[in-house]
Amino acid sequence: MxxxxxxxxxxxxxxxxxxxGSFHAKRCREYGTNLVAGVTPGRGGQMFDDDIPVFNSVxxxxxxxxxxxxxxFVPPAFAADAIFEAVDSGIPTIACITEGIPVKDTxxxxxxxxxxxxxxxxxxxxxxxxPGSKAKVGxxxxxxxxxxxxxxxxxxxxxxxxxxxxxxxLGIGQSTCVGIGGDPVNGSSFVDILxxxxxxxxxxxxxxxxxxxxxxEQEAADYIKENFNKPVAAFIAGRSAPTGxxxxxxxxxxxxxxxxxxxxxxxxxxAGVSIIPSPSQIGATVTELMS
Amino acid sequence: MKIHEFQSKAxxxxxxxxxxxxxxxxxxxxxxxxxxGLGGKSVIKAQVHAGGxxxxxxxxxxxxADEAVDFASQLLGTNLVTAQTGSEGVPVRKIxxxxxxxxxxEFYLAFLVDGSTEGVVAIASSEGGVDIEEVAESSPEKxxxxxxDPVLGLQPFQGRKIAYALNIQPDLVRSMSSVLAKLYDVxxxxxxxxxxxxxxxxxxxxxxxxxxxxxxxxxDALFRHKDLAxxxxxxxxxxxxxxxxKFDINYVKLEGDVGCIVNxxxxxxxxxxxxLSGGSKPANFLDIGGGADEEKVANALRIVLMDSDVKLxxxxxxxxxxxxxxxxxxxxxxxxxxxxxxxxMVVRMLGTNADEGRKILSESGLNITLxxxxxxxxxxxxxxx
Numbered sequence: 001m002x003x004x005x006x007x008x009x010x011x012x013x014x015x016x017x018x019x020x021g022s023f024h025a026k027r028c029r030e031y032g033t034n035l036v037a038g039v040t041p042g043r044g045g046q047m048f049d050d051d052i053p054v055f056n057s058v059x060x061x062x063x064x065x066x067x068x069x070x071x072x073f074v075p076p077a078f079a080a081d082a083i084f085e086a087v088d089s090g091i092p093t094i095a096c097i098t099e100g101i102p103v104k105d106t107x108x109x110x111x112x113x114x115x116x117x118x119x120x121x122x123x124x125x126x127x128x129x130x131p132g133s134k135a136k137v138g139x140x141x142x143x144x145x146x147x148x149x150x151x152x153x154x155x156x157x158x159x160x161x162x163x164x165x166x167x168x169x170l171g172i173g174q175s176t177c178v179g180i181g182g183d184p185v186n187g188s189s190f191v192d193i194l195x196x197x198x199x200x201x202x203x204x205x206x207x208x209x210x211x212x213x214x215x216x217e218q219e220a221a222d223y224i225k226e227n228f229n230k231p232v233a234a235f236i237a238g239r240s241a242p243t244g245x246x247x248x249x250x251x252x253x254x255x256x257x258x259x260x261x262x263x264x265x266x267x268x269x270x271a272g273v274s275i276i277p278s279p280s281q282i283g284a285t286v287t288e289l290m291s
Numbered sequence: 292m293k294i295h296e297f298q299s300k301a302x303x304x305x306x307x308x309x310x311x312x313x314x315x316x317x318x319x320x321x322x323x324x325x326x327x328g329l330g331g332k333s334v335i336k337a338q339v340h341a342g343g344x345x346x347x348x349x350x351x352x353x354x355x356a357d358e359a360v361d362f363a364s365q366l367l368g369t370n371l372v373t374a375q376t377g378s379e380g381v382p383v384r385k386i387x388x389x390x391x392x393x394x395x396x397e398f399y400l401a402f403l404v405d406g407s408t409e410g411v412v413a414i415a416s417s418e419g420g421v422d423i424e425e426v427a428e429s430s431p432e433k434x435x436x437x438x439x440d441p442v443l444g445l446q447p448f449q450g451r452k453i454a455y456a457l458n459i460q461p462d463l464v465r466s467m468s469s470v471l472a473k474l475y476d477v478x479x480x481x482x483x484x485x486x487x488x489x490x491x492x493x494x495x496x497x498x499x500x501x502x503x504x505x506x507x508x509x510x511d512a513l514f515r516h517k518d519l520a521x522x523x524x525x526x527x528x529x530x531x532x533x534x535x536x537k538f539d540i541n542y543v544k545l546e547g548d549v550g551c552i553v554n555x556x557x558x559x560x561x562x563x564x565x566x567l568s569g570g571s572k573p574a575n576f577l578d579i580g581g582g583a584d585e586e587k588v589a590n591a592l593r594i595v596l597m598d599s600d601v602k603l604x605x606x607x608x609x610x611x612x613x614x615x616x617x618x619x620x621x622x623x624x625x626x627x628x629x630x631x632x633x634x635x636m637v638v639r640m641l642g643t644n645a646d647e648g649r650k651i652l653s654e655s656g657l658n659i660t661l662x663x664x665x666x667x668x669x670x671x672x673x674x675x676x
Contacts, residue, residue, distance in 0.1 A: 020581075023612075077514060099581065102512035103404050104441075104482050110409045111441050141611050141642055156557020158609045162665075165609075165641060182556055184406045211557055214406035237560035240545075240567040241576070244375065248541040248556025248578040250511060251406065256424055278568050279561035280665035 001202035002130035002176035003151070003193070004093055004119065005033075005069060005137045012037040012058060012067035012091070014074055014082045016048050020097070021073035024139050025049065028071070031142040032134030037061035058089040071127060071137050072096040079123060080105035083187075087118050095137050096122035096187065103250065106185040113187065119196075120187025124249070126157040126179040132202070140164075140177065148173015150286065151197040153190060154209035155182050155216075155249070159237060159279070163207055166283030172290070175203040182249030184213065190220035198228055205231040205290050207282065208273070210264055212238030213252040217264035225271035233285045234268045235276035236261040292508045293340040294522045297387045299486075299504035306477045308470060310501050313389030322363035323356040325388040331355055334392075337366050338385040340527035343373035349383070352391060359388065377546065381527050392502060397490035398457055399423050400471070402478040404485075404509075405438070411478065413437045413445065413471065415453045419490030445475040459493070466499050481519060482512030531575070531597045538590045539580050547572025549672060550595035550604040550634070554579045554613050562607045562665070569669035571676055574601045583613045588621025596632050603675055605668060606638040608648070615640045615648030623655040637662060637671045 011028065015021040016038025026049060029035045037055055038048045044056030053065065061067040070091045074082040079098040086094045101123050113120055121128055127138020132147035144161060146168045154160040160179050167174065178193050180186050190208065197203050206228075210217040217236065224232055238247060238254075239261040246253040254260055265275050276285040300310045312329065315338070316322040326333040337349035344350050349371045353359045363386055372380035397419035405412040415435045418426045427434050435456045439445050450468030459467050470491075478486045485507040492502045513520040525533040535542035541556060549566045553559035556578045563573040575598065579591050595604055608618045619640070626633050635658045640648045652659050660671045 020612075076511060100511045102482055102515075103484065103509050104479065104512065107404070107410050107441050139612065144642070154557070156555065158553075158555025158611070159557030159561050161609050161611065161642070162558055162561065184404055185409045209557070211560060216406065219407070235561070237557050237564060240563040240573055241560060242543075242545060245543045245576075246510075247543065247560050247576050248580075250509075252556060252560065256427065278665070278669075279565055280669070 001200055002132060003196040003200050003203070004121070004128050004176060004178065005130050005135040006133040007135065009069045009135045009137065010034055010036045010065065010067050011069050011071060011137060012039060012061040012065070014039045014058065014070055014072045014086065016040060016054060017043050017046070018073055022048065024073065027142065028136050031136040033136050036065040037067050058085045058091065062089050062091065067091065069093040069137060070095070072098060074098060076100040076102070080109050083109050083120065084112060087113055087116060092118055094118065094120045094187070095125065095127040096120065097125065097127060097139055099124040101183070103183065103185055106183060110185055110187070119192070121178060122181040122187055124183045125181030126160060128176060128178040130176045131174055138179070144168055145177065146173040148175065149202060149204040150174050151200070151203040151206040152177035153193050153197065153206060154179050155211050155251070156209055156237065159209055162279060163209055163235070163282045167207070167286060170283045170287055172283070172286060175200060182211070182251050184251035190216050191223045194220060194223055194228055198230065203230065205286070207286055208232055208234040210234060210236045211249070211252050212236070212241050212247065212254050212261050213249070213259050215258045218258060218267040221267035221271040221273065224268070224273060231274070231289050233274040233276055233289045235279060235282055236264045237279070292510050292513065292523060293527070294506055294508065295338045295340070295385070295524060296336065296504050297338055297385065298522050299506040300501070302477060302481065302506060303501055303504055306473045308473045308477065308501055309499055310504065311389045311392055313387055316363060316386050316388050317367070317384065319360040319363035319367065322386060322388050323360040326353060326359035327356045329388070329390050332391050333359055334389045335359060335362050335366070336387045336389070337371050337383045338387055339371050339381045339383055340524070341371070341373045341375040341381055343375050344371065347371055347373035349373070384526065392492055392500060393495040394492050395495045396493040399489045400474065400491045401485065401487040402475060402483070408438045410441055411439045413439060413449070413453060413475070415457055417457050419492070423489065439475065444479070445472055447472070463493065463497065463499065470499055477506070481506070482509045482516060483507060484509045531594045534597065535594050538587055540587065540591055540594065541576070541578040541580055542594055543576040544598060545573055545575050547574045548600050548602045550574045550598065550601040551607070552577050552579065552591050552595055552604060553607045554583065554609060558607060558609060562605065565665045565669050566605060566672060569673055571672050574598055579613065581612065583618070585617055585621035585624060588618050589625035592622055592625045596634065601634055603672060604634050604636045605672060606636055607665070607668065608640045610640065610642030610645055610648070614644045615642060616644040616651060619648035619651035623651060623657065626655065626657045633657065635660070635675055637668055637675070639664065639668050
């Protein structure tokens with residue numbers, strides 16, 4: 001089981017002939033993901049990795065190869081268009097890796113998917129991985145993961161790997177790991193993905209990794225307090241960050257009090273979440289929480 | 292990206308948002324000349340990328356051309372230190388010389404990207420000319436927020452709603468609504484992340500004027516606004532930040548003495564947090580970013596060492612797309628070529644080719660402490676500082 005991706009995932013990669021796209025297409029395949037097609041406009045008819053057909057458009061991948069999940073590696077200027085195309089082709093699960101999409105474009109994407117039954121993860125994210133089902137739809141290093149029953153939900157990339165590395169090192173496996181991305185406007189919020197984890201019988205608990213900027217962690221805290229029925233441990237990155245400076249991620253900038261790490265920790269703590277005091281103690285805090 | 296007030300006002304003028312009469316001066320004589328042209332009175336404002344100019348002495352009302360020359364010579368060529376700058380301040384190269392305004396009423400007005408509604412919001416308040424964060428905290432009822440649908444844009448009724456909520460006199464409601472519409476146009480047409488007027492003034496002659504102007508442009512959208520990208524004034528930022536931009540490295544200078552080099556923004560923040568929780572202070576945020584090769588890694592180290600406060604460098608690499616051996620070669624290459632400025636490095640490497648990377652570092656002859664995890668990094672820093 002797990003969420004979003006599993007053994008039934010039939011993956012199409014948009015931008016498969018690009019440098020990043022082709023590199024990660026191979027890594028996803030090696031991990032065990034059922035990659036069925038690629039899309040690059042103008043490259044239709046080619047083969048990728050010997051036996052994966054490349055199409056000019058996403059709808060062909062849906063019609064001919066029954067693709068049901070899209071992973072996007074399209075440059076920032078064209079990424080919103082790629083998301084629109086995937087949604088329009090009826091793909092229900094989409095992850096967009098692209099970093100640096102103008103926020104105006106992401107706002108338009110968000111408005112477009114508002115009333116549609118589609119889950120968009122990202123942009124500017126590592127994607128998602130379900131180790132038990134050998135399904136990797138993203139750029140995370142597959143070998144650090146281990147099948148198990150902890151969910152991992154994060155705004156970050158490498159910090160998520162850090163968390164997963166600590167869990168795996170302590171023998172704690174993961175049901176699904178999802179990176180929702182570091183932009184100020186995301187396809188899915190913490191709450192959207194928390195709902196999926198709540199309903200997943202194969203997830204026993206959750207590690208949540210937030211950071212400074214915005215107030216999505218507070219919304220997550222409200223949801224956890226009212227509705228989430230599994231134990232949660234959370235780390236918030238950026239205690240040491242100054243006000244008003246963008247810390248790499250476009251969304252990681254302290255614009256007001258609620259954007260500060262301390263405020264987010266307070267809200268989560270009030271919701272019964274175990275706060276992880278230092279990034280070196282992610283594994284240890286989870287061990288204590290789940291024992 | 293931040294731009295100057297005078298640049299923001301030029302954009303306002305282009306879109307029909309009313310601004311005071313004024314010109315930019317780069318010499319005291321020009322300031323005198325412009326003041327004379329304005330009738331012998333003016334407001335002189337330092338053009339720097341930092342708030343709190345008024346309190347820091349960067350804004351003054353002058354009542355003669357001579358006084359304008361005097362004040363301009365005090366400002367130009369110096370560094371202005373405000374509550375929002377570091378202790379070194381930011382250089383004043385240009386000043387804006389504007390007509391004086393007789394204020395009847397003042398307001399706060401802004402458009403910005405709001406993460407919680409995932410769209411653009413208009414924010415307005417009757418408390419203009421003061422710190423809006425403080426107003427939001429002390430009297431939240433005085434803050435008006437209106438979400439804008441990205442498909443429809445700001446509708447006239449929303450402009451009126453704001454005008455009525457601000458208790459604007461009836462004959463000015465329509466003008467206010469029109470200013471809001473133009474301001475929204477500025478926001479969307481230029482891919483802004485913030486457009487702020489504080490204060491927006493109603494003059495004694497019943498005119499609406501943007502007395503101050505602040506525009507931030509979405510960095511990620513600069514590729515489609517060449518004209519706006521040219522407005523960058525790199526003198527207003529840290530030289531390391533300018534240098535980092537050239538190599539597509541995310542770098543933010545901070546006040547501490549432990550230089551940090553990390554791959555990934557989240558891990559970079561977490562690494563800074565480790566430094567802080569160990570009782571030291573990070574000198575910078577640095578995310579090497581994607582597509583890193585040896586040269587980019589070497590440049591990351593060079594940029595961190597440009598800051599003379601750095602006593603020690605903490606490196607935390609989680610190898611993925613960036614292989615640890617590649618990173619190690621980059622650090623060693625730069626370290627060997629620049630022995631005089633090198634600092635002790637505490638290195639933690641994990642992931643793709645980590646063993647090879649650690650071997651390259653340990654055999655390099657440079658001063659390096661290899662650690663296995665973040666707790667070890669924290670201990671090593673305390674021992675070395």
